[in-house]
Amino acid sequence: MSAMTTAIRADRVAKAFLSGKVRTQVLDGLSIELMSAELTLISGPSGCGKSTLLAILSGLERPDAGRVEALGERVWELDRAGLQRFRLQHLGFVFQGFNLFPALTALEQVMLPLGYLGLGHAAARQRAEAALDEVDLAHRRHLRPAELSGGEKQRVAIARALAKQPQLFFADEPTSALDARSGQTVIDILHRIARSHGATVLCVSHDPRLVTHADRVLRMEDGRILSDQRNPAAGPPLAEESSP
Amino acid sequence: MIALARKTLIYEWRRFLPATLAVAFSGMLLLVQLALVLGIFESASTYITRSSADLWAGYPGTQSIDLGRPISRDVEMRLLMDPAVARVEPFQWVDGDWHGPVDLGSVSVFISGIDPSPRGLAFADVIPPALRLLLQEPGAVIVDRADLPKLGIGVGDRAILNGVRVRLVGTATGLRALGGVNIVTSLATARRLNQGVDDPGQVAYYLIKLKQPAAAAAVARRLDPQSAHRRYAVWTAQDFSARTVRYWLFETGAGLGVVFMSAVVFLVGAVITSQTLMGAVAGSVTEYATLNALGASYAALSRVVMEQATWIGTLGLLLGGVLSALVLAVAVGQDVPVALSPLGVLVCAGLVMAIALVSGLMAVRTLRRADPARLLR
Ligand SMILES: Nc1ncnc2c1ncn2[C@@H]1O[C@H](COP(=O)(O)OP(=O)(O)O)[C@@H](O)[C@H]1O
Ligand SMILES: [Mg+2]
Numbered sequence: 047m048s049a050m051t052t053a054i055r056a057d058r059v060a061k062a063f064l065s066g067k068v069r070t071q072v073l074d075g076l077s078i079e080l081m082s083a084e085l086t087l088i089s090g091p092s093g094c095g096k097s098t099l100l101a102i103l104s105g106l107e108r109p110d111a112g113r114v115e116a117l118g119e120r121v122w123e124l125d126r127a128g129l130q131r132f133r134l135q136h137l138g139f140v141f142q143g144f145n146l147f148p149a150l151t152a153l154e155q156v157m158l159p160l161g162y163l164g165l166g167h168a169a170a171r172q173r174a175e176a177a178l179d180e181v182d183l184a185h186r187r188h189l190r191p192a193e194l195s196g197g198e199k200q201r202v203a204i205a206r207a208l209a210k211q212p213q214l215f216f217a218d219e220p221t222s223a224l225d226a227r228s229g230q231t232v233i234d235i236l237h238r239i240a241r242s243h244g245a246t247v248l249c250v251s252h253d254p255r256l257v258t259h260a261d262r263v264l265r266m267e268d269g270r271i272l273s274d275q276r277n278p279a280a281g282p283p284l285a286e287e288s289s290p
Numbered sequence: 291m292i293a294l295a296r297k298t299l300i301y302e303w304r305r306f307l308p309a310t311l312a313v314a315f316s317g318m319l320l321l322v323q324l325a326l327v328l329g330i331f332e333s334a335s336t337y338i339t340r341s342s343a344d345l346w347a348g349y350p351g352t353q354s355i356d357l358g359r360p361i362s363r364d365v366e367m368r369l370l371m372d373p374a375v376a377r378v379e380p381f382q383w384v385d386g387d388w389h390g391p392v393d394l395g396s397v398s399v400f401i402s403g404i405d406p407s408p409r410g411l412a413f414a415d416v417i418p419p420a421l422r423l424l425l426q427e428p429g430a431v432i433v434d435r436a437d438l439p440k441l442g443i444g445v446g447d448r449a450i451l452n453g454v455r456v457r458l459v460g461t462a463t464g465l466r467a468l469g470g471v472n473i474v475t476s477l478a479t480a481r482r483l484n485q486g487v488d489d490p491g492q493v494a495y496y497l498i499k500l501k502q503p504a505a506a507a508a509v510a511r512r513l514d515p516q517s518a519h520r521r522y523a524v525w526t527a528q529d530f531s532a533r534t535v536r537y538w539l540f541e542t543g544a545g546l547g548v549v550f551m552s553a554v555v556f557l558v559g560a561v562i563t564s565q566t567l568m569g570a571v572a573g574s575v576t577e578y579a580t581l582n583a584l585g586a587s588y589a590a591l592s593r594v595v596m597e598q599a600t601w602i603g604t605l606g607l608l609l610g611g612v613l614s615a616l617v618l619a620v621a622v623g624q625d626v627p628v629a630l631s632p633l634g635v636l637v638c639a640g641l642v643m644a645i646a647l648v649s650g651l652m653a654v655r656t657l658r659r660a661d662p663a664r665l666l667r
Contacts, residue, residue, distance in 0.1 A: 134585020149301030161291035
C-alpha cells in the first residue's frame with residue numbers, strides 16, 4: 047500500500063453566495079489538507095458548507111478566493127478543458143442521488159465513463175466487471191436501475207467512479223438516501239477503496255453514524271472546521287478484510 | 291463505447307415516440323402537399339409528358355403549352371431536312387366553346403388537334419391506336435373519362451363545339467388539363483373548329499421524333515434557329531414540360547404557397563420535436579451532470595443528444611415515408627392527381643432530417659443545466 051501523502055491542499059478558500067440581495071459567506075478562508083489512502087469524513091449539520099467545500103476541492107465550483115492544489119496541480123488555475131481532463135483522469139464522484147441512466151444495465155453504467163477515458167470495449171468491460179465485483183454486485187451486473195435496490199444503485203454508482211481508478215474520490219451525502227444497513231455497506235466500501243487503492247477519499251455527510259467508519263473526522267460548523275480527529279479504530283485492518 | 295443514445299431511445303421509447311411521430315407527420319405533410327401541388331400542375335404539361343415526341347417546336351418564348359401561338363407552316367419542312375429527325379407531326383391548339391346535349395350552358399375547353407394515324411406522337415401514351423383511328427371520322431372527339439359530367443355527355447352522344455357538330459367516340463384517362471377540359475380531335479377536325487383566323491391550318495406546335503432520343507438536347511440546340519428574331523424555337527420535351535409546370539407554379543402563386551406551407555410544417559415539427567427532446571434531456575439532466583463530473587465533456591454529452599436527434603430523424607423519415615406512400619396510394623386510387631420528382635423527395639427528406647437536427651440543437655442547450663455543482667444541493 048502506498049504511504050500516506052498529502053493529496054489535496056486547500057489554502058484559505060472562500061466562497062459566498064448571493065441569493066437575491068442577501069449575501070451568505072459560506073466559507074471564509076478555510077484551509078485543509080487531505081491525505082491519500084484514508085477516508086476523511088467531514089461531518090456537520092446541514093447548511094454548514096460541507097458540499098460547498100467538496101465542490102471547491104473537486105473542481106466543480108470555483109472559490110472566490112484561495113487556492114486548491116490537488117495531486118500537485120493548482121486546480122483553479124487550469125482552463126475549462128484542462129479542468130475537465132483533470133476530472134476525467136483523476137477524480138471519482140458519488141452523490142446522494144444515484145444518477146444512473148435508466149436504460150443501462152449495471153455493467154453498462156460502469157463501462158460508460160471508461161469510454162470517455164479512451165478505453166476499448168474489452169478493456170472497459172474487464173475493468174467494469176472488476177469494479178462491480180469489488181462492490182459485491184458481480185451477480186447483478188445485467189440488471190437495470192429499476193431492478194436494483196437503493197443500496198445496490200449506490201454501489202453501482204460507486205463502481206462507476208471506481209472503475210476509472212481515480213486517485214481522488216469524492217462522496218457527497220452518499221448514505222442519505224439509504225437505510226442504515228445499506229448506508230453502512232456503502233461507507234465500508236468507501237473506506238476499503240481508500241485503504242486498498244491508496245485513494246484519497248473525501249466523504250461529507252450530516253449523518254453522525256458514519257463517524258466511526260472514517261479514518262479521520264473533521265467536524266464542521268458554520269463554514270469552519272471545529273475539530274480534526276484520527277480514528278484508530280476505524281474499520282477492521284486491511285489484511286483481514288480483503289484477502290481474496 | 292456504450293451506445294447511450296440508442297439504448298436510451300429503445301428503453302424509453304414512449305418518451306421519444308411523440309418526437310418521432312412529429313417528424314414522421316411533418317415529413318408526410320411536406321411530401322403529400324408537394325405531390326398534390328406537383329400533381330395538379332403536372333396536368334398543365336399533360337400534353338407534353340403523355341406524348342412520345344422527343345422535341346417540340348413552337349413560338350419562341352412560349353412559357354406554357356396553353357400559351358401556344360401559331361407558327362409558320364414551312365417549319366415542318368425545315369425540321370424534316372435534319373438527318374436526326376425521324377418524324378414531324380403538327381399539333382394544333384385551339385380554344386373552344388362547348389355546348390353539350392344536356393344544357394349546362396357553354397363550357398370553355400381546350401382543343402388539341404392530333405394526327406390520328408396509329409404512329410401518331412401526340413398523346414401516344416394515353417390514346418391507344420384503335421381509339422386513335424376513331425378520330426379519323428370527321429367531328430370525332432375524345433375526352434378524359436373524369437370530364438364527362440362536366441361536359442354533360444356520354445360516349446356516342448353529340449355536342450356542339452365552336453358551332454360545329456361533334457361526336458364523342460371514346461374516353462381515355464390522363465387527358466385532364468389544368469383550368470379547363472381537354473378535347474382531343476384529329477388535325478382535320480381541329481382545322482374546321484379553328485374559326486375566325488386567316489389560316490386555320492396553321493398550327494401552334496410541331497412534335498418531333500428523333501432517330502436517337504438520347505441525343506435530344508444536342509439536336510434541339512441544332513434545330514433551334516438561335517437568333518433573336520427567330521420565328522420558332524425548339525425545346526426538348528423535358529425542358530418544355532418543366533417550363534410549363536414552373537410557369538403554372540409561379541403564375542398562380544402556388545409555388546409560394548408550397549414554400550410557405552413547408553415553412554409552417556417545418557416550424558410545427560421542430561417545435562414539437564425539440565420540446566420532446568428537451569424534455570428527455572431535462573429528465574436525464576442529473577445523469578448527464580454526473581457524467582460531466584466524471585469527465586465527459588459538454589461536447590461529448592451534446593453528441594449523445596445529437597445522436598438521439600439523428601435516430602429520431604431517421605425513424606421519422608422511414609415512418610413518414612411509409613405514411614406518405616399510403617396516403618399517395620389512396621390518392622392515386624381516387625384519381626387525385628399526385629406527382630413527385632426525385633429532387634422533390636430528396637428536398638423533403640432533407641427538410642425532415644433538418645427538423646430533427648434543429649430540434650437536437652435546441653435540446654443541446656438544455657444540457658447547460660447539467661452543471662455537476664448542482665448535484666451537491
Ligand atoms: N448555489 C447556491 N446559491 C445560493 N446559496 C447556496 C448555493 N449553494 C449553497 N448555498 C448556501 O450555502 C450554504 C451552505 O451550503 P452547502 O455547502 O450545500 O451546505 P451543506 O452541504 O453542509 O448542507 C447553505 O446556506 C446554502 O443555502
Ligand atoms: Mg450538502
